[in-house]
Amino acid sequence: EYISMNNFRGQQLMRINKKSEIIWNIIGQFHHEFHISSNGTIYALTNDIINDFPLMNEKNNDKVRYMDDSIVIISPSGEALDKISISQAFNNSPYRSYLTMTDIDLDFQKFTLKDEVHAYDLMHTNSVQLVDANAASHFSFAEPGDLLLSLRSLSLIAILRPSENKIVWASRGPWRHQHYVRIMADGKLLIFDNDSGGNVVSTGKE
Helix, strand or coil: CCCCCCCCCCCEEEEECCCCCEEEEEECCCCCCEEECCCCCEEEEEEEEECCCCCCCCCCCCCEEEEEEEEEEECCCCCEEEEEEHHHHHHCCCCHHHHHCCCCCCHHHEEECHHHCEEECCCCEEEEEECCHHHHCCCCCCCCCCEEEEECCCCEEEEEECCCCEEEEEECCCCCCCEEEEECCCCEEEEECCCCCCCEEEECCC
């Protein structure tokens, strides 16, 4: 069942021309940002409401749902090529324990749906960047084609490898509830730290 969230989630992703005419559009819960690669492929953030979540105890509870973040890979012509569940990518990796590090008592992570059903936003992925050859050269654990992610609810940054559908690296640090994580040309990570005093720049070699 498709559940439409409130307006803090976009309902579709579209491309328009200079005359504001729609060239193509995709219906979905798109949010925060997307990344366009040099060949025009789009990597967009979306989510679905699911009944259970990896490593969580609340399963098959009629009043509990979870927001499962995903990456949708879209062709330049607007065709959805693939969809990768971020929770499953964690669950397939040595970093799966990070999925239990959120605090579901925080009000901003709980949303009430119809019939008093509550949906918990356990990851809140808010940033995605395609790792190119230059960026990958600064990291022993990254390859071209990987995706750098920021997960606000976990205060976590991670690298997802689409070819293997798993997280190959993840890290927490002094940042909290960060947004907009980017690999700079010199290999440093630029992080907008949302809750502990300003921007944080850390080297990817550590």
